[in-house]
Amino acid sequence: AEIHHISPVHVFSDKMEIAVEFSIPVQCQRLWLFCKRQNGTWRPVKPFSTEENNLSMTSLGRLLSRTFLFLNPDGVKLFLEVLNDSSPKNLSNNDGLVFLKLYDPEQTQIRYIGMVFVKASSRPSDILPKLRSLAGFCADEEMELYEVRFCFTATLPLLILNPVFHHHILCFLILICRKSNLNLLPCVMP
Secondary structure, eight states: OOOOOOOTTOBTTOTHHHHHHHOOOGGGEEEEEEEEOTTSOEEEEEEOOHHHHTSBHHHHHHHHHHHOTTOOTTOOOEEEEEOOTTSOSSOOTTEEEEEEEEEETTTTEEEEEEEEEEETTOOGGGGHHHHHHHHTOOTTOOEEEEEOSSOOOTTOOBOOSSSOOOTTOSEEEEEEEEGGGGGGTTSOOO
16 A cells, blocks of 8 residues: 555545556546544545545545534545446446455465445345455355454354344455365465
8 A cells, every 4th residue: 555645635536646656547436535443454445526526635524523423533545446337427326346365374364355346235145256366265165254354253143144234334354265275264364
């Protein structure tokens, strides 16, 4: 992750600076508000609306500080999503962004493997083929999913495959583990 400081008068409707700096075409950029959570981790909270994209950083900071009590006092932090063909163009309150990490208990490693969009009404079981593909698993390989809520511990809550995703949470972090490695799960997580 790279950190770039932006002038307080900067307006995001001019995304050419980002395009030049990161070599990401303007049409492939979506900015999200990035906030610190209770557990000290950072996650995207919501994508910027067209109106928010047209505000200066100072105006945006004022607007967001009235809306988000947990906004970073050091200023507005942003997450740059690089859009691809599978990215929904217009997000609604029913869309969620799921970040995926793969846990290898033998090496006590957790690594980021990607992200996927879901509808709030969808079930974790609906995205299993995509999760297996991102994790590098065989199509029929069993796996366990854990929703990370506060911190990585060996007793993460198992994500039940039938209930729907939480409709009030826009961003999730799911930890994936091979079913064959479950006997190793009590290992210390990094």
